Amino acid sequence: MSNATEPSLSIAFARRRELRMQVVCVSLGVIVLAGWSSWGTGFDIPQLIAGLPNIYDLARRMLPPDLSVIRELIRPLVETLQMAVVGTVLAAGLALPLGILAANNTSPHPLLAVTVRMCLNTLRTIPELVFALLLVSAVGLGTFPGVLALTLHATGGLGKFFTEAIESVNPTVSEAIEATGATRYQVIWFGVLPSALPLMMSSSLFYWEYNSRASTILGLVGAGGIGFTFTSAMQAFEYPKATSCLVLIVLILAMIDRISAWLRARVI
Amino acid sequence: MAPAVSRNALYGEVLRRRWRPRRIGIGFAVLVVYWWAARGTEVSLPELIRGLPNIGKVIGQMFPPDLSVLRGIAGPMLETLQIGILATLIASLLAIPFGYFAASNMAPHRLVYLGTRAVLNVFRGVSEIIWGLFFVVAVGLGAFPGVLALVIFSTGVIGKLLAEAVEAVDRGPIEAVRSTGASNWKVFLYGVWPQVMPVYLGYCLYYWDHNTRQATILGFVGAGGIGYTLFTAISNYEFEKATTAILVVVVLITIVDRLSWWFRRRFM
Numbered sequence: 264m265s266n267a268t269e270p271s272l273s274i275a276f277a278r279r280r281e282l283r284m285q286v287v288c289v290s291l292g293v294i295v296l297a298g299w300s301s302w303g304t305g306f307d308i309p310q311l312i313a314g315l316p317n318i319y320d321l322a323r324r325m326l327p328p329d330l331s332v333i334r335e336l337i338r339p340l341v342e343t344l345q346m347a348v349v350g351t352v353l354a355a356g357l358a359l360p361l362g363i364l365a366a367n368n369t370s371p372h373p374l375l376a377v378t379v380r381m382c383l384n385t386l387r388t389i390p391e392l393v394f395a396l397l398l399v400s401a402v403g404l405g406t407f408p409g410v411l412a413l414t415l416h417a418t419g420g421l422g423k424f425f426t427e428a429i430e431s432v433n434p435t436v437s438e439a440i441e442a443t444g445a446t447r448y449q450v451i452w453f454g455v456l457p458s459a460l461p462l463m464m465s466s467s468l469f470y471w472e473y474n475s476r477a478s479t480i481l482g483l484v485g486a487g488g489i490g491f492t493f494t495s496a497m498q499a500f501e502y503p504k505a506t507s508c509l510v511l512i513v514l515i516l517a518m519i520d521r522i523s524a525w526l527r528a529r530v531i
Numbered sequence: 532m533a534p535a536v537s538r539n540a541l542y543g544e545v546l547r548r549r550w551r552p553r554r555i556g557i558g559f560a561v562l563v564v565y566w567w568a569a570r571g572t573e574v575s576l577p578e579l580i581r582g583l584p585n586i587g588k589v590i591g592q593m594f595p596p597d598l599s600v601l602r603g604i605a606g607p608m609l610e611t612l613q614i615g616i617l618a619t620l621i622a623s624l625l626a627i628p629f630g631y632f633a634a635s636n637m638a639p640h641r642l643v644y645l646g647t648r649a650v651l652n653v654f655r656g657v658s659e660i661i662w663g664l665f666f667v668v669a670v671g672l673g674a675f676p677g678v679l680a681l682v683i684f685s686t687g688v689i690g691k692l693l694a695e696a697v698e699a700v701d702r703g704p705i706e707a708v709r710s711t712g713a714s715n716w717k718v719f720l721y722g723v724w725p726q727v728m729p730v731y732l733g734y735c736l737y738y739w740d741h742n743t744r745q746a747t748i749l750g751f752v753g754a755g756g757i758g759y760t761l762f763t764a765i766s767n768y769e770f771e772k773a774t775t776a777i778l779v780v781v782v783l784i785t786i787v788d789r790l791s792w793w794f795r796r797r798f799m
Binding site for chain 2: 293299318321342344353388390392393397398400406407483513517
């Protein structure tokens with residue numbers, strides 16, 4: 264009996280020691296990273312405490328929100344929502360052919376798939392605010408550069424999601440359709456896309472939500488929407504008006520969050 | 532013997548099934564919303580064609596990238612990385628108490644639960660870059676306000692996600708620990724934490740990726756990182772410098788994205 268338990272006990276102890284070593288190593292690594300980062304970023308709690316009166320001062324000037332301007336904020340708010348819709352629909356339209364070209368099971372050539380995927384990844388890594396700033400300096404202030412910026416970033420993101428959705432389609436589906444003598448185009452149209460559709464719709468809804476959030480801040484660089492009203496109000500020291508913008512942004516984003524979750528639960 | 536079905540008849544049947552009233556309704560609704568949004572944002576093909584020469588001009592000025600500024604960019608790039616790491620570490624720690632009190636099965640009182648939820652909602656309600664704007668007012672320009680902005684937002688998100696994970700845990704281990712007479716926080720430590728930890732680590736790693744992306748644009752409002760370099764370069768129409776900064780952003784985000792994905796696969 265004791266012969267049977269002792270080796271397993273010693274194995275258990277060895278495993279425990281090993282686990283403890285791992286925890287110690289990871290903790291040490293995290294502490295070193297934290298130290299290096301707080302040194303590099305000038306992290307300074309006393310500075311935050313010293314700054315608290317400034318925050319208090321700003322909060323006092325911002326509160327209460329000026330509700331009389333709500334009426335004139337409706338237009339930029341609606342504009343923000345519209346930017347998100349157009350940006351998402353255009354991105355989905357662009358991402359569909361790109362996704363088909365990038366997916367291993369539908370791409371006409373592996374080299375093309377790799378190239379398209381690289382382009383999508385690059386689009387995805389550049390934040391929409393950077394696109395917006397570049398486009399504003401190219402075509403001027405307004406919603407147009409904002410929509411283009413949202414479209415570019417979301418095309419990268421949706422393209423990746425669509426590629427994954429297409430690649431996750433069960434190969435027997437397309438094999439069955441191929442067996443009827445269908446062309447490549449027919450296989451994609453009748454076999455692959457219908458199976459990938461629910462996932463693609465769900466990720467499009469996700470990006471609609473994402474773009475709604477992003478479109479509220481594009482105004483910071485002059486690319487339209489309620490963010491622009493907010494920034495102008497802050498720069499003109501009309502703080503209560505800025506607060507009204509923030510309140511509206513928070514409310515509308517919470518609403519979109521709900522709607523998107525409800526719709527996504529229905530398509531999947 | 533069954534009559535052979537011609538291929539065209541088969542496809543016709545598929546198409547007929549595809550165009551069900553419900554689907555047509557959804558397609559129509561999407562079209563109407565898109566039309567409304569496109570009209571509101573004045574995005575149109577003529578507008579795009581009119582803008583193309585200017586966009587082309589900017590792209591022309593962006594190339595070739597001015598690699599001589601690479602040396603000067605190394606500092607801001609490291610700072611961006613550090614902002615992301617530090618903010619994620621602090622937010623991960625802060626999210627644990629918030630997640631505890633925002634979980635309905637753990638909070639000592641319903642009011643505590645509602646209060647914590649409300650705080651988390653406010654944290655998540657406003658985008659990082661707007662928090663950045665406020666913290667710049669409070670503590671001045673630099674990376675520190677950037678860290679604070681990311682901490683606030685990601686505490687809001689990780690806290691909420693953790694609370695949801697805690698609410699969804701298996702009741703068995705909780706009952707078992709509670710039956711030994713353990714206090715509430717011991718129940719959490721031994722009955723709940725082991726169940727939610729992998730999910731929690733996954734969220735933290737995901738938000739590390741997210742925070743690094745955000746850290747690249749916080750500089751637009753003066754909150755540190757490479758965004759400031761990027762912002763001044765584009766504002767001064769030094770597009771070839773901006774391209775270098777954008778390339779650095781692409782490389783940085785790609786590396787962090789890969790690392791975060793790799794860690795998530797190992798820990799979960």
